[in-house]
Amino acid sequence: MENQAPLLHVENLRVSYRSGKTYNTVVKGVSFDLGRERLGIVGESGSGKSTIGRALLKLLPTARIDADRMDFAGTDLLAATERQMLAIRGRRISMILQDPKFSLNPVHRVGDQIAEAYRVHTRASAQAARQKTLEMLEAVKIRDPERVFGLYPHEVSGGMGQRIMIAMMLIPEPQIIIADEPTSALDVTVRMQVLNILNELVINKGIGLIMISHDLNLVRNFCDRVMVMRSGEVVEEHAARDMKNCTHPYTQGLLAAQPHIGGSRKPLPVLNRDIKEVRA
Numbered sequence: 001m002e003n004q005a006p007l008l009h010v011e012n013l014r015v016s017y018r019s020g021k022t023y024n025t026v027v028k029g030v031s032f033d034l035g036r037e038r039l040g041i042v043g044e045s046g047s048g049k050s051t052i053g054r055a056l057l058k059l060l061p062t063a064r065i066d067a068d069r070m071d072f073a074g075t076d077l078l079a080a081t082e083r084q085m086l087a088i089r090g091r092r093i094s095m096i097l098q099d100p101k102f103s104l105n106p107v108h109r110v111g112d113q114i115a116e117a118y119r120v121h122t123r124a125s126a127q128a129a130r131q132k133t134l135e136m137l138e139a140v141k142i143r144d145p146e147r148v149f150g151l152y153p154h155e156v157s158g159g160m161g162q163r164i165m166i167a168m169m170l171i172p173e174p175q176i177i178i179a180d181e182p183t184s185a186l187d188v189t190v191r192m193q194v195l196n197i198l199n200e201l202v203i204n205k206g207i208g209l210i211m212i213s214h215d216l217n218l219v220r221n222f223c224d225r226v227m228v229m230r231s232g233e234v235v236e237e238h239a240a241r242d243m244k245n246c247t248h249p250y251t252q253g254l255l256a257a258q259p260h261i262g263g264s265r266k267p268l269p270v271l272n273r274d275i276k277e278v279r280a
């Protein structure tokens with residue numbers, strides 16, 4: 001990241017959903033930069049994390065998106081036309097969602113879907129796209145790419161499905177990946193494999209990764225930087241390694257509410273949303 005312009009520069013982002021005749025603001029002035037690094041966005045359900053991810057791609061047809069700046073590698077995303085956004089979505093900024101079942105087409109073989117994602121963006125020949133797909137399946141640690149290429153989505157496990165999704169999102173070589181709860185449907189071992197793959201991408205390919213999660217422990221162990229959201233606002237931002245020094249009672253509450261192996265058997269503290277403290 002040293003001396004490099006950020007990939008993404010967001011200043012005072014506000015997002016409001018229409019509610020009858022009025023608008024309900026759910027992201028209330030969020031600012032951040034993203035370099036070639038892993039930025040975690042955490043917060044409880046409804047705090048606005050996913051809305052930020054979708055706003056960056058202007059994938060919110062019923063919402064109003066305002067910002068002072070929303071720049072991606074020299075492109076003003078706010079001013080970008082739908083045509084320009086089509087060239088950015090998937091090709092230059094990819095999004096990985098929690099459950100691959102909703103993103104893969106059930107009636108097409110997974111290999112064909114990945115190859116198609118490549119051809120849409122590059123106009124490569126069918127043969128070149130197939131070859132590239134096999135390489136991508138290998139890159140996401142799928143052992144027998146030839147066999148997996150020919151499977152249908154219902155024939156793959158959750159963990160393999162998520163790796164297939166990652167392969168599909170990566171094949172056009174995006175500069176930014178937004179991963180929205182990418183591992184929350186996976187068991188612990190597969191979760192680690194998927195995180196390792198994302199990690200290698202940031203390190204080896206210089207991708208910027210935004211990891212959206214409600215799991216503060218996961219994010220602080222995996223990311224370089226963590227932004228904590230509450231009710232549409234950023235309450236605190238830290239280098240992940242400094243998270244233990246967080247000062248905001250809400251962040252302290254989130255940390256205290258995380259279970260850990262070998263911890264006390266007492267009930268976990270409950271996050272108190274009205275007053276700024278945690279009750280045990």
Ligand SMILES: Nc1ncnc2c1ncn2[C@@H]1O[C@H](COP(=O)(O)OP(=O)(O)OP(=O)(O)O)[C@@H](O)[C@H]1O
Binds near residue numbers: 017018043
């Ligand atoms: N399409 C929509 N129309 C209206 N309100 C919405 C819509 N999508 C989300 N919201 C509201 O916006 C707020 C923020 O939602 P968002 O999904 O961004 O939160 P989140 O932090 O990602 O939560 P979760 O972890 O549960 O996904 C919530 O109050 C939610 O109800």
